[in-house]
Amino acid sequence: xxxxxxxxxxxxxxxxxxxxxxxxxxxxxxxxxxxxxxxxxxxxxxxxxxxxxxxxxxxxxxxxxxxxxxxxxxxxxxxxxxxxxxxxxxxxxxxxxxxxxxxxxxxxxxxxx
Amino acid sequence: xxxxxxxxxxxxxxxxxxxxxxxxxxxxxxxxxxxxxxxxxxxxxxxxxxxxxxxxxxxxxxxxxxxxxxxxxxxxxxxxxxxxxxxxxxxxxxxxxxxxxxxxxxxxxxxxxxxxx
Numbered sequence: 001x002x003x004x005x006x007x008x009x010x011x012x013x014x015x016x017x018x019x020x021x022x023x024x025x026x027x028x029x030x031x032x033x034x035x036x037x038x039x040x041x042x043x044x045x046x047x048x049x050x051x052x053x054x055x056x057x058x059x060x061x062x063x064x065x066x067x068x069x070x071x072x073x074x075x076x077x078x079x080x081x082x083x084x085x086x087x088x089x090x091x092x093x094x095x096x097x098x099x100x101x102x103x104x105x106x107x108x109x110x111x112x113x
Numbered sequence: 114x115x116x117x118x119x120x121x122x123x124x125x126x127x128x129x130x131x132x133x134x135x136x137x138x139x140x141x142x143x144x145x146x147x148x149x150x151x152x153x154x155x156x157x158x159x160x161x162x163x164x165x166x167x168x169x170x171x172x173x174x175x176x177x178x179x180x181x182x183x184x185x186x187x188x189x190x191x192x193x194x195x196x197x198x199x200x201x202x203x204x205x206x207x208x209x210x211x212x213x214x215x216x217x218x219x220x221x222x223x224x225x226x227x228x229x230x
Contacts, residue, residue, distance in 0.1 A: 034218060043119075043206050043221040044157065087156065100147065101208075101219060105156045 003027055004090050004104035013078045013111045020074040021107045023088030032091040033064055033071050037084045038106065044087055047073075078111045085109070115141050115211050119222025126197055126229055134192045134225045136207030142187035143209035147219070148180075151204040163190040163207075197229040 006023045013019045025033075033050035048055065050062040050071050061074040075082055088104035116139040126132050136146055144165045149157040161182055162170040169182035181193040194201055206224040 041204070041224075041226070043224045045221070046218040049218060100159055100162065102159075103156045 001026055002105070003102050004088055006086075006088050006104035006107045008105055009108040009110075011107065011109045013075075013082075013109060015078055015080060015111055015113050017078050018074065018076050019078060019109060020072060021086070021109075022070050022072045023104050023107075024068075024070045025088075025090045025102075026069070027090070027092065027102075028069065029092050030069075030090045033062075034089040034091070034101075035060075035062055035071075035073050036087040036089055036103075038087055039084050044089075044103075047086070075109070078109075080111050080113065083109060083111045115139075115209070115220045117143075117207060117209050117220045117222040119207055119225060121225055122223060123226040124228070126227070128198055128229055129196055131193055131195045132197055132227060134194075134205055134207075134227075136190045136192070136209075136222050138188045138209050141209075141212040143190075143212075144187060145210065146184065146190040147208045148182065148190075148192050149206045149208065151206065151224075157206065160192075163192075165190075194227065197227070199229045202227055202229045 004025050035047040036044040037047045038044040048057045050064045054063045059076045063072045085106040085108045087106045090102045118137045120135045146163040148160045150160050151157045159172050160175045163182045163184040165184045171177045184190040204224050208219045208221040211218050
């Protein structure tokens with residue numbers, strides 16, 4: 001079983017619609033959670049960190065459910081420029097864990113006019 | 114914000130030759146850098162953790178003699194793919210943790226697309 005799992009998609013989303021997807025992680029020692037965005041043939045870029053209480057950044061809302069070990073990302077009022085692969089990333093902080101990031105396989109989102 | 118510069122952005126080399134990829138942290142010191150590899154339609158897989166002034170830590174299954182990592186200064190880590198073969202063709206990306214005050218994220222270099230022919 002992969003440590004971080006995502007639905008690969010693609011999620012075909014009409015422009016202006018809302019889309020949401022989840023990511024599950026298997027290691028309960030995970031402490032930090034992020035959503036990264038990766039465009040085709042480019043490096044990942046941090047979209048937002050995910051906090052325990054949930055957080056919002058403009059049209060993007062992230063939620064964390066530690067009990068069920070999943071995080072979610074919701075995109076409201078989708079724009080064409082939101083088309084990308086969204087990577088769920090988990091970090092077990094601390095020296096023993098080496099501060100290493102573990103990436104999910106990514107969820108591809110295609111926003112269409 | 115923090116910037117990590119990676120060079121070259123793409124390289125084509127002949128089978129059997131070696132290729133060096135550089136990763137520099139600009140305006141901040143990175144005692145630790147991470148090297149990833151990404152095959153088409155797959156996610157990033159951590160290859161190794163580069164530690165300034167000491168040996169790199171390699172992930173299971175990654176050949177340390179093939180992927181040489183050097184982290185000689187606080188701002189530069191290099192990955193050398195030795196005796197490259199077509200199966201080494203991939204997207205290689207480095208990253209460094211954001212400096213204190215920069216949040217808990219990690220900044221990535223722009224990646225190097227390696228094609229071995």
